[in-house]
Amino acid sequence: MATIRCRSCGRIYDYNKQDMCPKCGAYNRPPHRERVDPDGTVHFVEGQSIPPRRGKVCYEEKTCYEDQTRRGSREKAAHTGSGSARAQEGENTKNSANHTVNHVSGMNTQSRGRAVVLIVAAVSVLISLIGSCQTHLSYTSEPEPDWSVEPATEITDPTDTYRFGCAFELMGQTGTVTEVGTSGQRIMITVEGLEPDTYYPPYLVAYDSDGYFVDLASPDEITDWDSGTTYTYDRDDMTGLEDAAQWTLEFNVLEEQDGSMVFTGDEVVVDLTGYIQ
Structure with a gap:
């Protein structure tokens, strides 16, 4: 082998x-x-195998070339x-x-x-190294934009809250919620001191115990008296009242612009919690 x-x-x-x-x-x-x-x-x-080389032996006397x-x-x-x-x-x-x-x-x-x-x-x-080099070479930094910094302004709550029976100011007039009554699903609220047709009818708003909005209703009936105005609301127009724990009567503040009344974003709120069951 x-x-x-x-x-x-x-x-x-x-x-x-x-x-x-x-x-x-x-x-x-x-x-x-x-x-x-x-x-x-x-x-x-x-x-x-190579046989070993052996020397020649001459048995006769002769010339070897x-x-x-x-x-x-x-x-x-x-x-x-x-x-x-x-x-x-x-x-x-x-x-x-x-x-x-x-x-x-x-x-x-x-x-x-x-x-x-x-x-x-x-x-x-090798390809990734070449690509990274090309990306680095092609990148050019741009100057950052000049962001203008404005001074902070204080945020104020445009809502004024009053309790039942307390006088409140609404567009140059002084009003007061004097009576709250219920009849079945109907809720009657009387407001005195405000001239009729000079403000927008208020909303009845319900909130839960944590202060989160539940629902609101506009008045179904408006009755004017010599002493004031009674607004009648229907609970059937509202949903989720099983969670209602707080009630408010909310007036929108309007101002005249170009001959028409425009909502300013301010509100006047009367807290009726405890008076509506």
């Missing part, structure tokens, strides 16, 4: 059965011996040595190319797959 040790991984295998390493797939050139003929020709002996033949062979080899060297160089180049091809073809599928993955990863990293 012609055994050989792999130079890449150290595996020992039979070169006559496998010309490449069965473990890593590397090609390993087998060791060789040279034999030179008397005419100067070089032979590479692969896996053959072996030394002269050897000198002539050496002189001829000297003249042809340059051509043999070039031939040997070409042979070595060919053997190196065959070694490379056999090494690549001998790579197993897993090794080639790993090589492909490494190449793809390297190309991806």
Whole structure:
């Protein structure tokens, strides 16, 4: 068996059965011996045994011309040595190319797959680095806009709240809620001190115990008296009253602009909590 040790991984295998390493797939050139003929020709002996050279024994007295033949062979080899060297160089180049091809073809599928993955990863990293450099070069900072800073203004509540029976100011008039009555689903509220048709009818608004809005209603009936005006509201026009815990009567404050009355956003609120059941 012609055994050989792999130079890449150290595996020992039979070169006559496998010309490449069965473990890593590397090609390993087998060791060789040279034999030179008397005419100067070089032979590479692969896996053959060379019988030992024995000296000649002359049993008869005669002239031996072996030394002269050897000198002539050496002189001829000297003249042809340059051509043999070039031939040997070409042979070595060919053997190196065959070694490379056999090494690549001998790579197993897993090794080639790993090589492909490494190449793809390297190309991806290179592309990302080039893209980041281009982004950095193309970026130009722009000056920030000159944001104008205005001084803070105090926020005031435009709502004035009064309790039942207390006088309140509404557009130059003084009014008072003097009576609150209920009849079934109807709620009657009387306001005195305000001239009819000089203000917008108030809304009846319901809130829950946390002060969140529930619903509101506008008056279904308006009755004017000499002393004031009674507004009648219907609970059926409102929803969610099972959560109602607070009640208010809310007047919108209007002002004249270009011959018409316009809502200013201010309100006058009368707290009726405890008077509506």
